[in-house]
Amino acid sequence: MKEQKWKRFMKVWHITLVMGLLMGTAAPVLGLAEEMSSQASSQIEETATSSTSETKASQTAKATTETTTAADEKKTAPKAAADDTGTKKITILGTSDVHGQLWNYSYEDKKETPVGLAQVSSAVQAARSQNQNGTVLIDNGDMVQGTILTDDLYNTKEGYKDKAHPMIKAMNYMKYDAMVLGNHEFNFGLPLIEKIKSEASFPILSANTYKKADGSNFVGSTTIKELDFDGDSTTDLKVGVIGLTMPVT
Ligand SMILES: [Zn+2]
Numbered sequence: 001m002k003e004q005k006w007k008r009f010m011k012v013w014h015i016t017l018v019m020g021l022l023m024g025t026a027a028p029v030l031g032l033a034e035e036m037s038s039q040a041s042s043q044i045e046e047t048a049t050s051s052t053s054e055t056k057a058s059q060t061a062k063a064t065t066e067t068t069t070a071a072d073e074k075k076t077a078p079k080a081a082a083d084d085t086g087t088k089k090i091t092i093l094g095t096s097d098v099h100g101q102l103w104n105y106s107y108e109d110k111k112e113t114p115v116g117l118a119q120v121s122s123a124v125q126a127a128r129s130q131n132q133n134g135t136v137l138i139d140n141g142d143m144v145q146g147t148i149l150t151d152d153l154y155n156t157k158e159g160y161k162d163k164a165h166p167m168i169k170a171m172n173y174m175k176y177d178a179m180v181l182g183n184h185e186f187n188f189g190l191p192l193i194e195k196i197k198s199e200a201s202f203p204i205l206s207a208n209t210y211k212k213a214d215g216s217n218f219v220g221s222t223t224i225k226e227l228d229f230d231g232d233s234t235t236d237l238k239v240g241v242i243g244l245t246m247p248v249t
Helices: 002-023 026-043 077-082 117-130 148-154 166-173 190-199
Strands: 060-068 091-095 135-139 178-180 222-227 237-244
Touching: 091 117, 117 135, 117 166, 135 237, 148 166, 166 190, 178 237
Parallel strands: 091 135, 135 178
Antiparallel strands: 060 237, 222 237
16 A cells, blocks of 8 residues: 555656646756755765665755856857857756666556656657757666566566566657666666666766775766757867666655
8 A cells, every 4th residue: 555655656756757848948957956856965975785675765966057168269260150149048857766677568557657758768769859069968876676577577586687678668769868876776786787877878876975995986976968059060068967766755
């Protein structure tokens, strides 16, 4: 019963994020990230070494714009004029708690569902088409756990667990810019995280997850996404991303 309630909450959460996606502006997502990161700051001591953590972690990605580059300022007058006011728009897209939903189909209930990364991919494509060179796509964690596809096959089962992880494969296809580890990424032990890290064509982040042995970071902490708005192969804007893992969600 509790489980049901939780799942419903997750659906609401998904919808909130998809709304953020469709709005296609940085402000709502940034606002959300700000709020989440303040919750996360108290969790800085958490470690990555408890592989059975029903306890720990969730996530947030906080994106902040940094600087415009010198190249941007050196633009010639006619080119700048073509940009009208010179204002640049960044679209920050975020997903969270996808929980192994790849297709819009529940293997558990044998029926179609209104959630899945395939559907999100369509929304991402639509948003990108509105801002081809100014879009950033980030996942906030709890991606590789939650369904038969992940938990019973690709995370654990012989004959499957050595193959490319389908969720990461889909994320590579969708050209994610970064993923933050969620608490449920730890459900199957650290080797699974090492594996998805090696498969991902984007950085996997958790700035507040450390190895107990030497205090070093378990995965990366931050990344910088360089945006080239005018497609002239020079960076116009750098977007800094900090990944923070929270204990629940
Ligand atoms: Zn979750």
